[in-house]
Amino acid sequence: MSQRAIPYMQFRGGSSKGLFFLAGDLPADEAARNQLLLSALGRDGRQIDGLGGGNPLTSKAAIVSLSSRDDADIDYLFVQVVVGENRVDTTANCGNILAGVGPFAVEAGLVPVSSAETRVRVHMRNSGKVCELVLQTPQGAMTYCGDARIDGVPGTSAAVICNYDDVAGSACGSLLPTGNVVDVVDGIEMTCVDNGMPVVVMRAADLGISGYETPEQLNGNEALKARLQKIRLQIGPKMNLGDVDGAAVPKMCMISAPSHGGAINTRTFIPYQCHDAVGVLGAVSVATACILPNSVAQNITQLGEGNPLQLSVEHPSGEFSVSLAIDYSAELPRVTQAGLLRTARLLSHGDLYIAEAC
Structure with a gap:
């Protein structure tokens, strides 16, 4: 069996990790590129013949290149390998992997280091939106050492500040893709928000749970999972997502009242398993639901004051802090920028090998 070498880097970005590639090192043809990524990460559930970890959070890829846009330095395409299904999904962004895109661009020589902090504007090809990353680059190089701490990741690292510019409608075309603040499916009220990530927000109590169960408990609740899937299949087309x-x-x-001083408590299925944390852009969409008048979150959320507004989104392994700059001049509040703290670390750098036919 002959093998083909592909240059890559592996980063932990936020609470995920993935393989990072220069676009020029991959096939230009989309189908051929996707097949290569499946081989690189692994096609079966264990991903035993690839570099994926058998988990959605570790089965991700970033494809990066210089951008031709005036408002961005680099382009970034996120690719999710769907574990065990031998296919990829490029529908959504990934804010965790995005945190590694800036460091990758510096390490790969795509962008120069400017000062103690380097700002990299990233065009997210999945959504067409732009995010500014603020990287720590003292002494003219990336540093991964620092005192920033995020839940779901051991230890501390250098901060990566992610400032998202007006990401409403990233996948669905509008902030409220159904046109409503509240929809009802199978008797369950929900607020559907796409502020960087399409999320269906529901009250946990309406689904017969407390919202404080462990992910293991919820993943073992087959009746709940079947009910969520039935709702998901009905609301997806109404969110302009088609057959989901x-x-x-x-x-x-599923949301409930905060229990650790935050704004809201969450349990999130991504898409079929309840995860230990909430995703980066998922947290932005949930936080946005919290500020919408008459949403399902209105009487549950504990909101502070100020603009930007600081919200702590609680999840099973801790919390996610979101800063929302809000324009209150329209009928509904509009988030003009969302700021989040992430960290990233370079894990490996070299060539991976793709098996080719004998």
């Missing part, structure tokens, strides 16, 4: 059977979005998020 097997798709990565929308995320299904």
